[in-house]
Structure formats: C-alpha cells, structure tokens
Amino acid sequence: MSDNQPVNGVKIPLYLMPGMAASPTIFDNLQFDKNQFEIIRLNWFVPTPKMSFSAYAQKMCEQVVHENPVLLGVSFGGMLVQEMAKLIKVSKVIVVSAVKSNRELPKRMWFAKYTQVHKLLPTGLINNVELLAKYAFGESVTKRLKLYEMYLGVRDKAYIDWAIDQIVNWKQVTPPENLIHIHGEQDAVFPIVNIHNCIKVKNGTHTMIIHRARWFNEHLPTLILQ
Helix, strand or coil: CCCCCCECCEEEEEEECCCCCCCCHHHHHCCCCCCEEEECCCCCCCCCCCCCCHCCCCCHHHHCCCCCCEEECCHHHHHHHHHHHHCCCCEEEEEECCCHHHHHHHHHHHHHHHHHHHHCCCCCHHCCCCHHHHHHCCCHHHHHHHHHHHEECCCCCHHHHHHHHHHHHHCCCCCCCCEEEEEEEECCCCCHCCCCEEEEECCCCCCCHHHHHHHHHHHHHHHHHH
C-alpha cells in the first residue's frame, strides 16, 4: 500500500494552486472521490514590495493545515508548490503545465532574464482583460474571452510584475524527489521540447487543466495514490 492511501478513513489532503493570475475556478471540472480526498483550493495574494519567491511560498504555507499533504500546482502555481515543498513536509508534488527547473524555461525567458526586457511588458494594461488573459493562460483568447475572464483571479499590476520576474529569474536546478510532472504536447508557454521526465498529454495545451479535465479525472487519483 502506498503512503498516500487513506488510512482508517482519513482522507488525503490535496491542495490545488492555480496558475499566474488565475483563480481556483480553473479546477471546477475536476472530480475527486470525497471519501478519499479532502480538496483545499489556494488563492494568490498580492506580494509585499520586493518579496522573494521563498518568502511568498512561506506565507502560502501558512494556509496548509494538514500534515504531509499533496500539493498540485498549475503553470506558475506549479513552480510555487515546489518552493513550498522546500519549506514543509509533503507526500507528493504534482505540477501541471509548468517547469521543474530553470533549465526547462524556454529561450525567450532566459533572454528576458539577462536583458530585463520583461520589465518593459505593458503590465499596466491589466484592465485589458484580453491582455491579462494572455499573460495568465498563454494563448490568444479572443474567441473565448468571456470564458477566460471567469477564470481570472488577480488583476493587480504589482502582482503581475512580480510573478513575471519570479518566473524568468527562478533559480531551481534540482526538482523535489517526490514530484510528478504532467505536460501537454502542445504547450505554447513552456514548449515540451524543453521538458524532461514528464507524463505527456497528447494534444494538451497550456490550459489543459480546463479543457482536458476528463484526462485528469481519469488519471489524477491513480497518480496520487500510487
């Protein structure tokens, strides 16, 4: 029996962290056995000025009230749960549409790191929902703008600037040992050509947690329990 199996009726605590600027509504289509899992959704908060990624993770860990939980994060949220796993004991980390080391970042993000060009992005236009959705979900959303607007959770310039800076300057080289990486073959934000040792989802895009919920409903429980 895996360490993640429910013992004496105690449910497995599963914390869900959405991607950059997204709200936990991106998980609405996921289904879990209520007898096996206790689901806790985490929300982004606006960081204090010059807050480090580690300090942000420490603050987020204050919302974790269970021992040895499973942390699941999407995109930038996947990077955050890895930082959280450095601070608290967890039974498993699952990252979706994310990276698990800075070596997996695409070349354009390495370019941004050394040129600081990311600081010139028009993040002040965050009231432009289409632009913000593109930052958050990594694809043109014109045709489904109302849908994506529903999934946005944070519309704060300081947060967006901070998040982009944390991504391009992420220092992690070695991922946690107890990590599972799920990645779409058609991910445009973090191209799969740069990703190693992951579970590939055929035709999965950066937003597959929304659009391919059936795949996750079929496979996530087994991955958590194994």
